[in-house]
């Protein structure tokens with residue numbers, strides 16, 4: 001049976017009024033004022049019976065998990081140890097000094113009972129609230145991902161036959177079914193990276209190597225957290241968690257869709273690094289009319305060996321369905337390449353053998369040379385549009401801004417909210433962790449930028465990074481004003497230098 005925490009002053013107290021003891025600028029005051037945690041009772045009511053022992057109030061459990069990540073408390077045991085000592089925690093949870101604090105196993109059981117969806121809905125509610133408060137513009141979004149160390153060691157990996165590894169995975173699934181998580185509520189599993197090895201402590205985590213400034217760190221069992229951050233204030237609007245081996249760009253279309261669902265605003269521009277500029281992503285986003293400001297990955301563009309004519313230097317003639325090479329020789333359609341998902345166009349070998357530009361077009365020996373070929377990928381027009389957008393000055397500015405915005409977002413999550421290491425095991429629990437951390441970060445945005453002051457509370461809540469976004473908003477306004485003044489000045493007195501004002505503006509806002 002679901003219990004409800006009633007907050008009433010103690011009849012026989014030590015003359016301690018928690019409401020008076022908690023300082024006015026305590027961040028938890030602003031959080032309690034802005035965030036409704038009580039919704040969770042209705043959300044999880046169907047998981048509780050009508051009789052039997054009374055449970056801990058679900059609102060209290062959600063608040064406990066929120067505090068766990070907000071203050072980066074080492075563990076749930078540690079949290080339960082410090083709650084009775086912290087007056088602000090007691091006040092935030094609605095407990096009195098003499099109330100019994102729940103056991104550390106209560107949040108664990110709640111996670112299993114509620115499933116990850118409840119925590120996902122909590123995250124979505126924080127996004128909706130940020131939209132209501134005007135903290136989300138929604139039209140330009142930035143995507144990135146980060147590796148998270150799984151709660152498993154390298155030694156937990158065993159190498160065995162694919163059959164035995166498959167049997168072990170099935171056995172883990174049976175064990176998990178004892179937690180009474182219905183099949184349809186379990187997150188869909190990603191195909192394992194390696195069929196012959198798995199971790200015995202966390203079979204969902206996969207070996208992934210983290211790139212560190214050109215060198216490579218040791219491979220570890222990891223997960224990958226993908227997120228989308230809004231341009232205006234850096235609110236996290238979409239989150240997805242996968243095993244560590246999943247490619248960064250694999251979730252971009254799903255994340256863009258999730259952003260639309262959570263904010264109700266369709267993205268007009270998506271910004272991402274070269275890992276996101278895959279053909280599938282550019283095609284998928286361009287087909288929806290979304291601008292793609294992404295570095296084009298090497299295997300995505302019509303990349304050729306360096307030093308020879310790039311495929312973009314071949315002109316496509318749609319009427320005759322041929323390409324014209326720099327020597328004006330036609331390349332005709334020959335065969336379909338399933339791997340590259342595109343048609344191969346090839347020049348006549350005889351034309352290439354006698355061509356004066358041959359040294360700039362191919363490095364292949366002339367013996368048995370078939371003629372220069374290029375691939376015409378599916379959705380070619382969409383790709384060309386996307387590549388052109390990727391080369392624009394605005395895209396370059398967005399890519400520079402992306403670094404500060406996302407590094408701020410991930411940096412704050414890592415430094416203050418235990419983002420870089422999994423607290424629990426299995427993919428569905430890791431998703432709970434990622435949703436809670438994103439929710440905590442969004443709540444901090446609400447408190448920091450929300451309409452009702454709480455300035456001091458916001459300052460103490462936001463001790464480090466990520467103030468960059470607000471600064472960015474302020475800079476943008478100041479810069480726009482400065483740019484207008486410069487424009488007026490130049491147009492009035494120095495007409496010939498009018499064009500100079502834009503580089504000045506770019507200097508201030510790269």
Ligand code: SF4
Nearest residue numbers: 325327352355361372
């Ligand atoms: S080598 Fe062949 S494809 Fe290349 S420019 Fe010469 S004729 Fe054209």
